[in-house]
Amino acid sequence: MKKILLLSIIVLMASFLRAQNVSDTIAISRSGVMTHEGVRLTPTKLKSLALQIPAAKEEYKKAEVNYYIAYVLSTAGGALIGYPVGTKLAGGNPNWNIAAAGAVILVPAVFFAVDYNKRAKRAVRIINDELKQSGKSVTYLDLKVGPTSNGIGITINF
Numbered sequence: 001m002k003k004i005l006l007l008s009i010i011v012l013m014a015s016f017l018r019a020q021n022v023s024d025t026i027a028i029s030r031s032g033v034m035t036h037e038g039v040r041l042t043p044t045k046l047k048s049l050a051l052q053i054p055a056a057k058e059e060y061k062k063a064e065v066n067y068y069i070a071y072v073l074s075t076a077g078g079a080l081i082g083y084p085v086g087t088k089l090a091g092g093n094p095n096w097n098i099a100a101a102g103a104v105i106l107v108p109a110v111f112f113a114v115d116y117n118k119r120a121k122r123a124v125r126i127i128n129d130e131l132k133q134s135g136k137s138v139t140y141l142d143l144k145v146g147p148t149s150n151g152i153g154i155t156i157n158f
Contacts, residue, residue, distance in 0.1 A: 025128040032117055034124060043067055046120060049127060056126040063119030066112045073109035077102040 034041040050060035080102025084094035
């Protein structure tokens with residue numbers, strides 16, 4: 001009886017010990033998707049993590065500039081390409097020079113997006129190194145406004 005009780009206590013303790021050994025680092029997949037504790041990181045969530053570590057904050061600020069430039073250029077380029085395509089699908093006579101201008105705008109957007117990914121990955125490496133050295137934990141704050149079980153409200157996840 002004592003052996004069974006001792007074995008069950010050891011098994012219980014082992015499960016608690018395993019639960020405390022969760023990796024708190026940010027994982028980057030081959031495709032470049034970043035996850036933290038099983039949650040996919042958007043640029044906003046990554047920023048909230050990077051703000052907690054000064055070196056990562058500086059690196060991510062540089063990445064964020066490239067992200068917004070790439071976002072604006074790709075939106076404009078896509079609209080300029082989509083307008084003549086939509087005109088052609090609707091049966092009109094499209095001006096393909098507009099689509100060519102959109103393609104020209106998309107080229108630098110690709111370079112800015114690639115630079116954003118490089119700098120964001122560098123910021124993630126800085127965050128992970130800092131976490132391993134200090135043993136600290138980082139969390140992000142997820143704030144949403146929308147429908148809740150009691151009507152419209154604000155939900156905060158951290």
